[in-house]
Amino acid sequence: MDEIRVAYSAVQDMLRRTEDELKRLDIELDDLGRTASSIVVKKIESRLYYYEQWREKDKNRCRLIGSFEPGAAAEAELRIQRRSEAMKEYKRLLELRDVLHKNLQSVEKLIRPELEEIHFEVLWGDELASRVSAKGKRVHVSRYLFHPVKQLFYAEQISRNQLNEVLRLRCFDENRPDKEDILSALGLSAYRPLDIVRKTHGVSYNDYIWFRFPGEKLTAKDVLVR
Numbered sequence: 001m002d003e004i005r006v007a008y009s010a011v012q013d014m015l016r017r018t019e020d021e022l023k024r025l026d027i028e029l030d031d032l033g034r035t036a037s038s039i040v041v042k043k044i045e046s047r048l049y050y051y052e053q054w055r056e057k058d059k060n061r062c063r064l065i066g067s068f069e070p071g072a073a074a075e076a077e078l079r080i081q082r083r084s085e086a087m088k089e090y091k092r093l094l095e096l097r098d099v100l101h102k103n104l105q106s107v108e109k110l111i112r113p114e115l116e117e118i119h120f121e122v123l124w125g126d127e128l129a130s131r132v133s134a135k136g137k138r139v140h141v142s143r144y145l146f147h148p149v150k151q152l153f154y155a156e157q158i159s160r161n162q163l164n165e166v167l168r169l170r171c172f173d174e175n176r177p178d179k180e181d182i183l184s185a186l187g188l189s190a191y192r193p194l195d196i197v198r199k200t201h202g203v204s205y206n207d208y209i210w211f212r213f214p215g216e217k218l219t220a221k222d223v224l225v226r
Helices: 002-032 074-111 160-169 179-186 193-200
Strands: 037-044 047-056 059-067 118-124 127-135 138-143 157-159 209-212
Touching: 002 074, 037 074, 047 074, 127 160, 138 160, 157 160, 160 193, 179 193
Parallel strands: none
Antiparallel strands: 037 047, 047 059, 118 127, 118 209, 127 138, 138 157
């Protein structure tokens, strides 16, 4: 997994550099123009002249550079050459950007964490209120008590977000100024409701609800604070 994350970071960096170069070329091409042109020599009344010529709306257009003499069109030639190179580079970078976007999406799928499978019981004292089973995006709740005070869940099928909100209600306020101290005391480094209730069993001074996770040999007297 570490190798995948390194690759993901490398693709992100390459994409950023590609986007930066596209922006720089955009500015340069705004100055150079984006229409292909060429240098032609025209003879007018026995005299030779350099012209820059291009196609516009199905018609040939041109502008006078000056009378013919060696090197007189050098600046225009360099400009036309640079425009051609910049346009080719711009097209190549657009294609590269598309490839990098697709690769980034593919790598994201590999590093995206799978939803954790969760199982626990919710009790009121030593009475079983419900059993919760979360697998994938959906959560199934088997309810055994229907008392409005003793039961946390209102339905048998809820979403992960809804479950997370229920768990959050059984945690201390995330905005507490001593949040970091509490997390440290619990042995945690981040505010994640599931991790917190695994430590606290979702206990509150306001009721007799608590959570028991698989493998725990606990009763109400072991966890309740009153």
